[in-house]
Amino acid sequence: MGRIERVEEYLRQHGKRFEEEFFDFLRIPSVSSDPKAGDAMDRCARWLLERFTELGLAAELLPTGGWPAIVAETPRREGVRTVLVYGHYDVQPVDPLDLWHSPPFEPRIENGFVYARGATDDKGQSYTHVKAAEAWIRATGNLPVNLIFLLEGEEEIGSPNLESCIRKHLERFRADAVLVSDTSQFGNDLPALCYALRGIAYMEFVVTGANQDLHSGMYGGIVPNPAQVVARVLAEMKTPEGVIAIPGFYDGIIEPADWEREAFQNLPWDLEKMAADLGLSELAGEPGYSVPERKWCRPTLDVNGLFGGYSGEGAKTVIPTRAGAKVSMRLVPGQSPDRIASLFESFVKERIPNACSVEVRSYQNSPAVLIPVDDPAMLAGKEAIARGFGKEPLMVREGASIPVVSFFVDEMHLPVVLLGFGLPDDNLHAPNERFTLKDFHRGILTSAHFMQAYARRKT
Amino acid sequence: MGRIERVEEYLRQHGKRFEEEFFDFLRIPSVSSDPKAGDAMDRCARWLLERFTELGLAAELLPTGGWPAIVAETPRREGVRTVLVYGHYDVQPVDPLDLWHSPPFEPRIENGFVYARGATDDKGQSYTHVKAAEAWIRATGNLPVNLIFLLEGEEEIGSPNLESCIRKHLERFRADAVLVSDTSQFGNDLPALCYALRGIAYMEFVVTGANQDLHSGMYGGIVPNPAQVVARVLAEMKTPEGVIAIPGFYDGIIEPADWEREAFQNLPWDLEKMAADLGLSELAGEPGYSVPERKWCRPTLDVNGLFGGYSGEGAKTVIPTRAGAKVSMRLVPGQSPDRIASLFESFVKERIPNACSVEVRSYQNSPAVLIPVDDPAMLAGKEAIARGFGKEPLMVREGASIPVVSFFVDEMHLPVVLLGFGLPDDNLHAPNERFTLKDFHRGILTSAHFMQAYARRKT
Numbered sequence: 001m002g003r004i005e006r007v008e009e010y011l012r013q014h015g016k017r018f019e020e021e022f023f024d025f026l027r028i029p030s031v032s033s034d035p036k037a038g039d040a041m042d043r044c045a046r047w048l049l050e051r052f053t054e055l056g057l058a059a060e061l062l063p064t065g066g067w068p069a070i071v072a073e074t075p076r077r078e079g080v081r082t083v084l085v086y087g088h089y090d091v092q093p094v095d096p097l098d099l100w101h102s103p104p105f106e107p108r109i110e111n112g113f114v115y116a117r118g119a120t121d122d123k124g125q126s127y128t129h130v131k132a133a134e135a136w137i138r139a140t141g142n143l144p145v146n147l148i149f150l151l152e153g154e155e156e157i158g159s160p161n162l163e164s165c166i167r168k169h170l171e172r173f174r175a176d177a178v179l180v181s182d183t184s185q186f187g188n189d190l191p192a193l194c195y196a197l198r199g200i201a202y203m204e205f206v207v208t209g210a211n212q213d214l215h216s217g218m219y220g221g222i223v224p225n226p227a228q229v230v231a232r233v234l235a236e237m238k239t240p241e242g243v244i245a246i247p248g249f250y251d252g253i254i255e256p257a258d259w260e261r262e263a264f265q266n267l268p269w270d271l272e273k274m275a276a277d278l279g280l281s282e283l284a285g286e287p288g289y290s291v292p293e294r295k296w297c298r299p300t301l302d303v304n305g306l307f308g309g310y311s312g313e314g315a316k317t318v319i320p321t322r323a324g325a326k327v328s329m330r331l332v333p334g335q336s337p338d339r340i341a342s343l344f345e346s347f348v349k350e351r352i353p354n355a356c357s358v359e360v361r362s363y364q365n366s367p368a369v370l371i372p373v374d375d376p377a378m379l380a381g382k383e384a385i386a387r388g389f390g391k392e393p394l395m396v397r398e399g400a401s402i403p404v405v406s407f408f409v410d411e412m413h414l415p416v417v418l419l420g421f422g423l424p425d426d427n428l429h430a431p432n433e434r435f436t437l438k439d440f441h442r443g444i445l446t447s448a449h450f451m452q453a454y455a456r457r458k459t
Numbered sequence: 460m461g462r463i464e465r466v467e468e469y470l471r472q473h474g475k476r477f478e479e480e481f482f483d484f485l486r487i488p489s490v491s492s493d494p495k496a497g498d499a500m501d502r503c504a505r506w507l508l509e510r511f512t513e514l515g516l517a518a519e520l521l522p523t524g525g526w527p528a529i530v531a532e533t534p535r536r537e538g539v540r541t542v543l544v545y546g547h548y549d550v551q552p553v554d555p556l557d558l559w560h561s562p563p564f565e566p567r568i569e570n571g572f573v574y575a576r577g578a579t580d581d582k583g584q585s586y587t588h589v590k591a592a593e594a595w596i597r598a599t600g601n602l603p604v605n606l607i608f609l610l611e612g613e614e615e616i617g618s619p620n621l622e623s624c625i626r627k628h629l630e631r632f633r634a635d636a637v638l639v640s641d642t643s644q645f646g647n648d649l650p651a652l653c654y655a656l657r658g659i660a661y662m663e664f665v666v667t668g669a670n671q672d673l674h675s676g677m678y679g680g681i682v683p684n685p686a687q688v689v690a691r692v693l694a695e696m697k698t699p700e701g702v703i704a705i706p707g708f709y710d711g712i713i714e715p716a717d718w719e720r721e722a723f724q725n726l727p728w729d730l731e732k733m734a735a736d737l738g739l740s741e742l743a744g745e746p747g748y749s750v751p752e753r754k755w756c757r758p759t760l761d762v763n764g765l766f767g768g769y770s771g772e773g774a775k776t777v778i779p780t781r782a783g784a785k786v787s788m789r790l791v792p793g794q795s796p797d798r799i800a801s802l803f804e805s806f807v808k809e810r811i812p813n814a815c816s817v818e819v820r821s822y823q824n825s826p827a828v829l830i831p832v833d834d835p836a837m838l839a840g841k842e843a844i845a846r847g848f849g850k851e852p853l854m855v856r857e858g859a860s861i862p863v864v865s866f867f868v869d870e871m872h873l874p875v876v877l878l879g880f881g882l883p884d885d886n887l888h889a890p891n892e893r894f895t896l897k898d899f900h901r902g903i904l905t906s907a908h909f910m911q912a913y914a915r916r917k918t
Contacts, residue, residue, distance in 0.1 A: 033773040093775055099671070157773055184677075198676060202774045211738030212558070215888040217657060217859025218643075220759035220789045222750055224743040227762035227784070228697060235694030238687060240812075279670030284683040284814050291681055300679035303686035304768050304777050310785060311766035314492040314616055315661045315822040316552055317787050317859075318763050318888055325686070326769060328776050330679045355743050363774040400676025400776075429674040429777055 003140045007448050010139035011131075015441055018131045019114075021051070022440065023107040025089075025123050026116040032067055032090035032157050041067045041153055044089050048130075048151060055134055057149070062169070064161035067153030071172070074133075074147045081455055082146040084175035084414070086404060087126025087182065088155035091118035092429045099431035112436050119435035120422035125181035126151060128421060128443035135448055144455035148175060152404070155182075158202065158364030159403040166407065177377035178408045179450065181443065183398045183420030186267060191389040191446075193381050194418035195371045196296065196397040197405055199331035201340045202304075202364035205233070205348045206324035208357050213309075214319040224355040227308040227323035233351045234325055237301055242286045244301045244329075246347045254334035254370075256297045260397075264292035267394055277425060296397035300330040328364075330399060337365040366403035367410070375415040380454035385419065387453075388446025419446060462599045466907050469598035470590075474900055477590050478573075480510070481899065482566040484548075484582050485575040491526055491549035491616050500526045500612055503548050507589075507610060514593055516608070521628070523620035526612030530631070533592075533606045540914055541605040543634035543873070545863060546585025546641065547614035550577035551888045558890035571895050578894035579881035584640035584902060585610060587880060591906035603914035607634060611863070614641075617661065617823030618862040625866070636836035637867045638909065640902065642857045642879030645726060650848040650905075652840050653877035654830045655755065655856035656864055658790035660799045661763075661823035664692070664807045665783035667816050672768070675776040683814040686767040686782035692810045693762055693784055701745045703760045703788075705806045713793035713829075715756045719856075723751035726853055736884060755856035759789040787823075789858060796824040825862035826869070834874040839913035844878065846912075847905025878905060 001009070030044035031037045045061055045068050052059035052072035059072035067090065076082070094104040094117050102108040104117040118124070129149070136143045150173065152162050166173050186192040207226040214223060238244055256264075271291055275283050285294040308323020310316035329344070331337055345360045352358045371378065373395060385393040398418070408414045421443035427433045460468070489503035490496045504520055504527050511518035511531035518531035526549065535541070553563040553576050561567040563576035577583070588608070595602045609632065611621050625632050645651040666685040673682060697703055715723075730750055734742050744753040767782020769775035788799055804819045811817045830837065832854060844852040857877070867873045880902035886892045 033771070033775065035772065093769070093771065095769070095771070096672070200676070200776070202776065204774075209739070212886070213555070213889040214737070215859060216759070216761045216763060216787050217659070217789055217857075218883065218887075219737075219754075220761050220787070220858060221753040221757055222742045222744045223737060223739065225761050227765045228693060230765065231690040231693035231762065231784075232699065234687060234690035240691065278673070278678075278682060280668070280682065280814050282814050283681045284812070285681045294680035295678075298680055300675070302675045302679050302684050302778050303690065303782075304675055304775060304779070305770045306686045306689065306765045306767040306779075306782055307770035309762065309764035310552070310554070311764045312492070312552065312554070313494065315663075315785065315787070316492065316763060316888070317659070317661065319761050320763070320765075323762075323765055325690075326774065328675050328679070328774070330676055353743070355739050355741050398676075399679060400674060424677065427671070428677075429775070430672045 004452055006139040007135045008445065010135040011444055011448065018444065019437060022124060022127055023114070025127060026107045026118055027105055029105045030090050030153065031093050032154050033093055041090070045070055045153060048089060051130060052149065055137055062165060064154070064165045066161040069150060069152040069162065069165060072149040074143055076146050080146050082148065082175040083451065083454065084148045084150060084173060084178045085129045086178055086180045087129070087151045088122045088153065089151050090153045090156050091123070092121070092156050096431065101432055112438060113434040114437060115432055115434045117433050119433050120426040121428035121433065122155065122182045124435040124440055125421050125443060128181060128440065129179065129447045131444045132447035132451065136451060144452045148173060155403065162404050163407050175414060177454065178414050178416040179419065180402065180405060180416055181419050181421055182402050183418045184422040184424050184426065185420055186394045186396055188423060190268065191385045191391065191393045192396040192420060193378065193385060193393040194396050194398045194420055195373050195378065197369050198399050198401055199335065199337055199366050199368035199406065200328055200364050200401040201331060201337045201344065201362065202328040203341060203344050204324060204326045204361045204363060206322055206359045207352060208322050209355065210321055212321050216317040216319050219319055223319060224353055225319050226356055227320055229352060229356055230308060230323045230325050233348055234303055236351060237347065242284065244299065246343050248343050249299070249340065252334040253299070253332055256293065263395060264290065267292065267396070295399045297332055299332050299335060302328055304328050330401065331368050333368045333370050335368065337367050341365055364403065366401055367406045369406045369409045371409060371416055376457045377415040377417050377454055380450055380457050381417040381419055383453040384446045384450035387449040388442050419450065421446070463911055465598040466594045467904065469594045470900070470903055470907065477903065478896060481583060481586055482573070484586060485566045485577055486564055488564045489549050489612065490552050491613050492552055500549070504529055504612060507548060510589060511608065514596055521624060523613070523624040525620040528609060528611040528621065528624060531608040533602055535605050539605050541607065541634040542910065542913065543632055543637045544588045544606060544608045545637055545639045546588070546610045547581045547612065548610050549612045549615050550580070550582065551615050555890065560891055571897060572893040573896060574891055574893045576892050578892050579885040580887035580892065581614065581641045583894040583899055584880050587640060587899065587902035588638065588906045590903045591910065594907055595910060603911045607632060614862065621863050622866050634873060636913065637873050637875040638878065639861060639864060639875055640878050640880055641861050642877045643881040643883050643885065644879055645853045645855055647882060649727065650844045650850065650852045651855040651879060652837065652844060652852040653855050653857045653879055654832050654837065656828050657858050657860055658794065658796055658825050658827035658865060659787055659823050659860040660790060660796045660803065660821065661787040662800060662803050663783060663785045663820045663822060665781055665818045666811060667781050668814065669778070669780055671780050673778040675778050678778055682778060683812055684778050685815055686779055688812060688815055689767060689782045689784050692807055695810060696806065697760055701743065703758070705802050707802050708758070708799065711793040712758070712791055715752065722854060723749065726751065754858045756791055758791050758794060761787055763787050789860065790827050792827045792829050794827065796826050800824060823862065825860055826865045828865045828868045830868060830875055835916045836874040836876050836913055839909055839916050840876040840878055842912040843905045843909035846908040847901050878909065880905070
């Protein structure tokens with residue numbers, strides 16, 4: 001039996017235990033945006049640390065200034081390629097909780113899916129690489145590549161401390177390629193290799209009028225209404241057709257290549273089903289662009305939260321003292337997040353009436369990335385998927401953002417292989433997040449193959 | 460000692476106890492818009508019932524279909540005028556709770572104010588009439604007028620059941636005039652008699668897009684955003700200058716009389732102080748109208764609540780499935796609330812994109828009122844204030860709405876005397892609601908004088 005066959009045999013024998021471990025991982029409510037989650041974040045990081053230590057890796061909690069990152073390394077062997085595996089153990093908030101069909105931190109199996117917050121984003125997907133490493137170590141005694149795991153706890157809040165932390169330990173994170181599983185397949189049984197991500201600028205603005213909530217009968221007509229101001233500013237940001245109206249927003253955008261546009265059209269889209277699954281009579285979007293372009297190659301501006309005044313049951317006749325909105329803009333190659341954040345801020349500030357004040361905040365800020373599709377690591381990724389899933393991957397972009405990936409590409413000059421094992425309808429960032437156990441296991445197998453394929457591939 | 464002197468003496472002797480009772484009343488959290496307040500509403504109604512029973516009035520809880528109303532009557536003596544005293548024992552919700560300086564249902568005294576939810580609106584003000592009745596009964600054996608108290612528990616949710624309940628017992632509520640204390644003085648030591656109220660149409664609309672919250676990276680650009688739709692609809696409702704843009708909204712409005720416009724200008728306004736007290740650099744409002752007209756004679760449209768998506772700490776990249784707004788419109792004589800509600804609904808529905816759906820709800824609906832200033836009851840009100848406060852009242856309008864008042868005026872053809880004892884900055888509907896104890900006692904004295912003055916006044 002060759003080495004890879006022994007690895008495959010090991011995976012078959014230990015699959016059930018891997019699931020149990022995965023469920024334990026899911027039970028820890030590691031919501032990084034919750035200031036009260038300290039205990040859970042700590043437990044989650046220590047749980048991972050133990051898994052790595054059991055495997056014989058040199059592992060530690062790396063202080064970041066925020067929630068800690070876990071770093072775990074195999075011994076560095078010379079003449080062997082080094083892969084940095086990046087993932088995150090933190091998860092999105094769970095609200096609205098009442099829309100979950102079972103408690104978000106009690107994994108529930110139904111029809112081959114495991115339902116829990118973090119199932120796919122990113123506990124399930126990042127854990128595949130841990131288990132692939134285990135299989136190589138236990139079944140063959142070592143790994144075909146050197147591995148460094150970097151699992152952070154702040155991805156869902158925009159990785160505010162990760163880059164400075166990596167910069168501080170740059171020598172330690174030296175690698176030939178980065179492996180990330182935080183994207184998804186194109187569809188069920190349609191594995192994909194992703195070579196581009198959109199960036200993001202996430203902003204919030206809060207308008208203040210009078211110094212307290214006022215009775216709308218006694219003061220209606222003579223005081224400014226911050227909620228009305230918020231509505232006006234948001235309305236002016238986008239034409240009714242969906243074109244973003246912030247001056248300069250679209251400047252410098254790099255359009256997709258011709259081969260991409262062609263490839264997009266050949267992908268097995270089912271747009272009618274996509275709309276139907278979302279309960280929509282039709283998809284929306286910017287005029288003049290195809291759905292794939294709108295989803296992957298065009299920047300967006302979306303209101304993620306609206307707040308102000310009374311939002312409970314029934315009626316309360318109040319003119320709110322404050323109202324605000326959270327707005328995220330997805331960015332594409334050629335757009336600088338700093339510049340976009342600054343254009344946004346100016347746009348808002350110019351529209352605040354004299355009687356009101358405004359506070360504008362930036363929460364996340366990361367550029368889009370494009371990875372060369374002919375890099376040896378990308379080719380190894382293609383081969384690994386073919387082995388793990390039994391079919392060639394589709395070459396895709398992704399509309400979402402993974403803040404640290406642009407750092408790996410732009411600053412560390414590393415190819416980043418985005419092996420996405422989840423499904424687009426796994427409800428990430430939404431109630432009833434899930435992950436198929438089949439894809440969990442195929443992910444582990446793919447990861448194991450990637451290590452061998454990348455070790456062998458010539459530059 | 461004449462009868463009124465004995466009443467005055469009684470008030471002096473029992474003032475302290477009246478305050479204690481008032482504080483007990485304030486301790487009951489009778490928030491009518493809270494579906495879980497059943498126990499508190501019940502306790503509050505029964506507490507009042509006991510007060511009336513102690514006084515020897517025939518009192519009962521009148522079922523309304525919603526929260527009960529309390530009705531209490533003195534024996535009907537022929538040849539004596541009958542006054543219907545209307546008030547409400549329910550209060551506004553208390554959120555945002557963190558802005559209160561002390562718990563809203565634990566009355567706190569500071570600088571002569573009592574701070575508590577309901578202090579002025581309307582527990583404190585309505586209780587003045589109960590204590591005036593007590594003084595007449597205990598000090599003189601009877602009252603100069605027949606009294607019927609009607610204290611309802613649904614004013615803050617728009618009195619949805621009161622009118623049908625009054626209609627059912629119309630004979631019982633037969634009276635010559637209605638006395639209501641739910642307005643305010645013009646300013647500190649500036650008592651006022653109010654002869655007009657604005658009406659209200661309180662609406663809510665909720666826009667739904669996709670059938671669940673979606674990741675703004677994966678779906679941004681191809682699905683509608685209900686929060687953006689809400690913002691657009693609200694922005695289009697009002698010009699940046701503050702003119703309401705719903706077609707037909709201003710049709711048929713009855714302008715104030717010339718004597719009123721003149722009188723408004725002679726009132727002791729301090730607009731700079733008003734702005735400064737609210738923390739505003741300037742007051743806002745509709746171009747072409749004076750502040751008194753904007754406040755009293757012009758209709759308004761105010762957003763009272765904005766909601767949708769994530770409004771917690773930090774960032775969540777979600778495209779919300781639902782977003783909505785609560786909007787109240789203050790109406791003036793000549794505007795039909797039903798017509799306005801229907802114009803509003805059409806305006807919203809016309810602006811919902813195909814990919815979204817909308818639900819429009821009406822919560823409150825009541826017309827503006829104008830009461831003839833030369834009615835005997837109004838003249839008695841003037842005289843009573845002069846006695847109770849030691850100075851003639853200012854003749855004012857009020858920007859707020861008291862739903863049932865229009866019913867008394869339009870359907871029962873009764874003059875309604877609005878004796879307001881609170882101050883405009885008593886923070887009603889806001890955190891730290893308050894009422895001066897001085898005004899509480901002057902209110903009781905005024906009410907006692909009203910009963911005598913109205914009994915004596917010729918038609």
